[in-house]
Amino acid sequence: MDILSIIFIVAGLFFLIVAAIGVIRLPDMYSRSHAVSLTDSLGAFLMLVGIALHEGLSINMLKILVVLVLLYILNPVIAHATVRAALRSGLKPLEKENS
Amino acid sequence: MIFSFEIPLLLLLLVTAAGAILVKDLMSAVLLLGSYSFFLSLVWAWLGAVDVAFVEAVVGAGLGTVLFLLTLFGTAPKDTRLRRPPPSLATLIVFPLLGVLLLYAADDLPEFGNPKSPASVHISPTYIEQSYQDTRTPNVVTAVLMDYRSLDTMGETVVIFTAGIACALLLRRNS
Amino acid sequence: MATRSRPVSSEFLFFKAMALFVFWVLLSASFEWIHLGLGLFFSFIVAWLNSGHSPFVPKFRLWLRILLYLPWLFYKIIQSSLHLSKLILHPALPIVPHMISVESKLRHHAAVVLLGNSITLTPGTITVEVDGSNLIVHAMDKNDEAAIKQMESKIAHIFKDEEPDL
Amino acid sequence: MKVFLFCVLVLLAILIGAYLYRVLQGPTIFDRLLGHNGISTKAIILLIVMGIYFERVDMFIDISIGYALLNLVGSLAMAKYLEQKEHS
Structure with missing residues (x-):
């Protein structure tokens, strides 16, 4: 069980690192928000599942799954609110032509 | 090994605090203060003071940020840029x-x-030995905060509660 | 309170209180009678205080379909995460950021919420603006529009039996 | 396992540093807000990993649920403020 949870946690860390690289590297605010949503949806999922596997079947595991569900419901709302505020306040997205 | 993780957390705290002072925009300062509270409560959690961490998260990151924002809402400054001589x-x-x-x-x-420090030999052993028999609370810090000093904590909680109610009222008027 | 114009259905109140009560039990993790009783009492109080919002009560069949939809969504999330990771780690950064305006045919508030949430959860696309059933989506890649169409048809299939309320 | 979890903790702190760079440096206020959201997600995960590291998950998990809910309130208020500011 430990091996499995380590595999899950390492996979989650990989996505978290990719998202951090993306947050630093991507050119404009709208694209950076994609990187943040990448972390929230897959990186956090893999890490929390790995931790829950390590914890074993108990009420703590249930609570970890509750955190996961909360992240999945709330984070899109936050991302959407941020991006909508950016659009409504007139921040122009970077449009790159196909080349 | 246990103590070396504090170094990155404290570094993050220092960077955030310096950023909150040096940043050019009032909004960004509020945001950085929110992050500062997050890191501070991570430090509390690392030290084992779970309740202090929770209160720090609630008051600093949640209520503090929202109250600062409501102040900004209410005063409606045309220009939130900070000028500092x-x-x-x-x-x-x-x-x-x-x-x-x-x-x-x-x-x-x-x-x-x-x-061997005075704080560790004077009263801490009593708390550590007796708190579970006295209060049935699994965490010593929680036992001290919520049981031995519960009146004090209740006063703090009333303050937090009042701030929360004020927040809710102000937000309702705005929407 | 301006929000309490719609009639409060007792069924909806009950569901909300039960959801809050389950949350309470999870948080307190104790099964003593006094804790359970207090939890039940406060869940009903909170549900009653907040009863002015959405009267939407999903039927059991709908829940089942949404549950069946989630694995597919998760498969999409993994697929597009890998794709986006490849884009980010690529040295030349071959992204094509652009706006898509999606005019969906969904006629339910809940369906639009589910669609917007799914779009935002999928890395590479993010819902920027919602107006009625039209969404503006910011996407990172050219192939994302087809995926959104597919997602929309799935959600339309979930909600096909419901009364339209939009 | 203990060593591995410690490495995970340090790595998460470094990742938080990357987001903090975005908060400090971000050209617009929305970049800062985005970085703040990323930091809070990392903080939630960090707290749970911390709980596993100390083998006291029952204490730490409650704070992380609280974080997840509070983060919503703070960020929504922030986004709403920024939206209204530009309209008036």
Whole structure:
């Protein structure tokens, strides 16, 4: 069980690192928000599942799954609110032509 | 091994605090203060004081941010840019001196986690030995905060509750 | 309170209180009678205080379909995460950021919420603006529009039996 | 396992540093807000990993649920403020 949870946690860390690289590297605010949503949806999922596997079947595991569900419901709302505020306040997205 | 994780957390805290002072925009300062509270409560959690961490998260990151924002809502400044004059000569002299003095004084404090320091031999053993029999609370810090000093904590909770109600009322008027 | 114009259905109140009560039990993790009783009492109080919002009560069949939809969504999330990771780690950064305006045929508030949430959860696309059933989506890649169409048809299939309320 | 979890903790702190760079440096206020959201997600995960590291998950998990809910309130208020500011 430990091996499995380590595999899950390492996979989650990989996505978290990719998202951090993306947050630093991507050119404009709208694209950076994609990187943040990448972390929230897959990186956090893999890490929390790995931790829950390590914890074993108990009420703590249930609570970890509750955190996961909360992240999945709330984070899109936050991302959407941020991006909508950016659009409504007139921040122009970077449009790159196909080349 | 246990204590070395504090170093990155404290570094993050320092960077955030310096950023909150140096940043050019009032909104960004509010955001950075929110992040600061997050990191501070991570430090509390690392030290094992779970309740303090929770209160820090609620008050600092949640209520503090929202109250700052409501102030900004209410005053509606046209320009939230911060203008700060360069520090005067007296500031430049006094504050480094004060810092050196404090560091010098901190050298005489007992080492962190030293079992022979006065705080560890005077009353802590009583708490550690008896708190579970007295209160049935699994965490010692929680037992001290919520049971032995519960009246004090209740006062703090009333303050937080009042702030929360004020927040809710102000937000309702705005929407 | 301006929000309490719609009639409060007792069924909806009950569901909300039960959801809050389950949350309470999870948080307190104790099964003593006094804790359970207090939890039940406060869940009903909170549900009653907040009863002015959405009267939407999903039927059991709908829940089942949404549950069946989630694995597919998760498969999409993994697929597009890998794709986006490849884009980010690529040295030349071959992204094509652009706006898509999606005019969906969904006629339910809940369906639009589910669609917007799914779009935002999928890395590479993010819902920027919602107006009625039209969404503006910011996407990172050219192939994302087809995926959104597919997602929309799935959600339309979930909600096909419901009364339209938009 | 203990060593591995410690490495995970340090790595998460470094990742938080990357987001903090975005908060400090971000050209617009929305970049800062985005970085703040990323930091809070990392903080939630960090707290749970911390709980596993100390083998006291029952204490730490409650704070992380609280974080997840509070983060929503703070960020929504922030986004709403920024939206209204530009309209008036």
